[in-house]
Amino acid sequence: MKIERAELIKKLSLSDTVFAFDLASKTIARKAKPGQFIQIRIFDSFDPFLRRPFSFASVLGDRFRIVFRVRGKGTKILSQCHSGQYLDILGPLGKPIAQLQNQRLVLIGGGVGIAPLFFLAQRLGPSNHLTLLLGAKNRKELIMLKDFKNLTKNIALTTEDGSFGKKGKVTDLLRNSEFGIRDSGLKIFACGPWPMLRAIQKRFGSIPVYGFLEERMGCGTGICFCCAVKKKDGGYLRVCQEGPVVNLSQVEI
Amino acid sequence: MDISIKIKDTVFANPILLASGTFGYGSDFVSVINQVGGFITKGITLAPRIGNPAPRIYELPGAILNSVGLENPGALDFRNKILPRLNFSTPLIVNIAGFDTADFSTIVKILDCDRIAGFEINISCPNVKTGGAIFGQDPKLTEQIVTEVRRATKKLVITKLTANFIDPVNTAQAAESAGTDAISLINTLYGLAIDLKEQKYFLGGKTGGLSGPAIKPFALFCVERVSKAIKIPVIGGGGIVNATDVCEFMLAGASLVQIGSLNLINPFAAFDILKDLKKYMKIYKIKAIRQIIGKVRSNDDKNNTCG
Ligand SMILES: Cc1cc2nc3c(=O)[nH]c(=O)nc-3n(C[C@H](O)[C@H](O)[C@H](O)COP(=O)(O)OP(=O)(O)OC[C@H]3O[C@@H](n4cnc5c(N)ncnc54)[C@H](O)[C@@H]3O)c2cc1C
Ligand SMILES: Cc1cc2nc3c(=O)[nH]c(=O)nc-3n(C[C@H](O)[C@H](O)[C@H](O)COP(=O)(O)O)c2cc1C
Numbered sequence: 001m002k003i004e005r006a007e008l009i010k011k012l013s014l015s016d017t018v019f020a021f022d023l024a025s026k027t028i029a030r031k032a033k034p035g036q037f038i039q040i041r042i043f044d045s046f047d048p049f050l051r052r053p054f055s056f057a058s059v060l061g062d063r064f065r066i067v068f069r070v071r072g073k074g075t076k077i078l079s080q081c082h083s084g085q086y087l088d089i090l091g092p093l094g095k096p097i098a099q100l101q102n103q104r105l106v107l108i109g110g111g112v113g114i115a116p117l118f119f120l121a122q123r124l125g126p127s128n129h130l131t132l133l134l135g136a137k138n139r140k141e142l143i144m145l146k147d148f149k150n151l152t153k154n155i156a157l158t159t160e161d162g163s164f165g166k167k168g169k170v171t172d173l174l175r176n177s178e179f180g181i182r183d184s185g186l187k188i189f190a191c192g193p194w195p196m197l198r199a200i201q202k203r204f205g206s207i208p209v210y211g212f213l214e215e216r217m218g219c220g221t222g223i224c225f226c227c228a229v230k231k232k233d234g235g236y237l238r239v240c241q242e243g244p245v246v247n248l249s250q251v252e253i
Numbered sequence: 254m255d256i257s258i259k260i261k262d263t264v265f266a267n268p269i270l271l272a273s274g275t276f277g278y279g280s281d282f283v284s285v286i287n288q289v290g291g292f293i294t295k296g297i298t299l300a301p302r303i304g305n306p307a308p309r310i311y312e313l314p315g316a317i318l319n320s321v322g323l324e325n326p327g328a329l330d331f332r333n334k335i336l337p338r339l340n341f342s343t344p345l346i347v348n349i350a351g352f353d354t355a356d357f358s359t360i361v362k363i364l365d366c367d368r369i370a371g372f373e374i375n376i377s378c379p380n381v382k383t384g385g386a387i388f389g390q391d392p393k394l395t396e397q398i399v400t401e402v403r404r405a406t407k408k409l410v411i412t413k414l415t416a417n418f419i420d421p422v423n424t425a426q427a428a429e430s431a432g433t434d435a436i437s438l439i440n441t442l443y444g445l446a447i448d449l450k451e452q453k454y455f456l457g458g459k460t461g462g463l464s465g466p467a468i469k470p471f472a473l474f475c476v477e478r479v480s481k482a483i484k485i486p487v488i489g490g491g492g493i494v495n496a497t498d499v500c501e502f503m504l505a506g507a508s509l510v511q512i513g514s515l516n517l518i519n520p521f522a523a524f525d526i527l528k529d530l531k532k533y534m535k536i537y538k539i540k541a542i543r544q545i546i547g548k549v550r551s552n553d554d555k556n557n558t559c560g
């Protein structure tokens with residue numbers, strides 16, 4: 001892991017509040033693996049004090065992409081950056097998702113949580129069978145759809161306002177889906193808000209569901225022990241070190 | 254150019270220490286640890302502790318509020334599982350915390366070995382309900398704990414004081430008379446954050462400890478005040494983010510300094526600080542860094558020059 005000054009090559013606005021940044025850094029792009037993230041220093045000054053964590057949404061050559069939603073002060077400032085600017089980036093961080101082969105994988109994404117699944121699909125798509133279930137508020141928030149469609153045809157979509165795909169939440173697709181609870185050999189990857197992860201874990205029971213965890217983070221490098229998520233067998237795990245992607249059966253959700 | 258500092262028998266290659274709780278146990282970023290003057294572990298307690306629920310960190314301009322709650326594997330597991338794997342030559346100082354006055358010397362007896370350069374007695378942790386900062390708010394308890402630890406080890410003993418609700422001069426003098434080799438301060442300040450939307454406490458541990466550049470002026474104030482009142486060395490910290498801050502703490506009376514919260518945003522920060530520190534020494538013609546300790550000039554003294 002290193003600190004790099006990466007050039008913002010391209011800035012895209014995917015919806016009113018969601019932005020995609022393409023950043024150039026050979027060292028980070030070459031090392032990045034699905035499930036990992038970076039920490040961006042918003043300003044050299046100490047306000048905001050902490051870096052902000054963002055997952056890799058895709059990697060191509062010496063460039064990588066992050067996709068983020070404007071939530072508070074840090075992401076607001078970040079959204080005002082322009083191409084040509086350099087960003088102070090620490091990464092790659094977190095435990096990568098293991099390379100898988102010849103498996104049936106279901107990737108479930110909600111909202112801006114769709115983005116990190118793209119990098120996963122990019123890397124695991126060629127050697128596994130993928131099914132994607134993606135949901136968002138409205139059509140515009142169903143981000144990176146074209147990119148996903150280039151990877152696979154097995155995509156089911158939902159929007160909360162019904163403007164595209166099925167009306168409802170992405171978890172509604174699970175209710176009468178083809179995936180049986182006893183469907184062995186299936187692996188689920190899910191990225192989205194906690195209630196979504198909870199619903200998915202409940203639905204699949206014994207089938208392993210790997211969720212992208214989020215918790216207020218300090219360092220991102222494992223040294224401050226702030227991003228704690230409660231484990232089922234007692235104690236806490238660090239999202240930045242044992243995660244961010246963990247088998248949801250291990251944690252209290 | 255001499256940037257080393259000696260306290261008791263321990264030679265610190267430079268005045269930069271990595272503060273407890275902000276750099277893990279010493280198994281990560283070994284390249285950084287190898288460059289600094291000393292490494293202080295995250296707080297170790299007698300029994301293992303799982304720590305506080307999330308969220309454990311809250312942020313404000315120039316500061317953070319943490320309520321990690323001393324999550325740690327306990328003294329035995331630290332000794333058996335972590336200690337043997339630490340492979341750096343930098344002086345290793347173990348930060349110890351307790352809930353009973355007897356805990357401290359018990360931990361020291363478990364851990365005392367050649368691998369360790371010394372102990373930092375943490376009687377200033379604001380994130381636990383019993384013990385912790387309570388001991389550091391009472392000169393008598395401070396004296397008792399330090400006396401027991403002093404009896405248990407010949408290694409370097411540092412006493413880390415709180416500045417919460419007490420004049421640290423009182424506890425510093427108590428620790429000095431009980432035989433501590435150095436005083437470190439300040440630990441984090443009490444803080445509270447409220448989640449307005451939910452109308453509840455923001456942090457999982459309810460209260461937290463405030464650190465970062467926002468607390469620097471108060472930390473400097475305490476370092477100056479305490480270093481004038483005792484004869485043993487003071488290790489200063491609280492809000493240090495660059496080499497200028499390091500010089501300020503040393504001028505105020507610190508022999509060594511601790512870098513804390515800064516490590517969270519830049520684990521390599523100590524490299525830059527050291528580089529810049531050497532630059533300043535060159536510019537201001539300081540031959541040995543120890544010469545600036547406590548040399549802040551009074552405002553009407555026009556003759557005294559630095560170095
Ligand atoms: C491993 C990881 C990967 C992430 N990847 C993405 C991503 O790819 N795209 C994206 O849009 N968002 C992602 N997030 C969430 C994103 O980091 C937060 O939305 C962002 O930090 C909010 O910052 P802010 O200053 O705008 O908000 P503020 O609310 O002003 O932030 C205040 C503090 O809270 C923290 N914080 C706020 N919300 C969250 C949250 N949900 N999770 C963790 N910390 C939070 C901030 O880091 C900051 O320390 C990720 C979070 C984690 C932990
Ligand atoms: C996340 C975090 C954990 C800490 N844990 C400990 C600890 O275990 N023991 C201790 O004595 N101090 C602990 N501290 C206090 C620091 O060592 C340091 O004294 C304090 O943060 C002030 O310095 P700073 O402003 O440079 O961070 C912790 C601080 C932070 C931010």
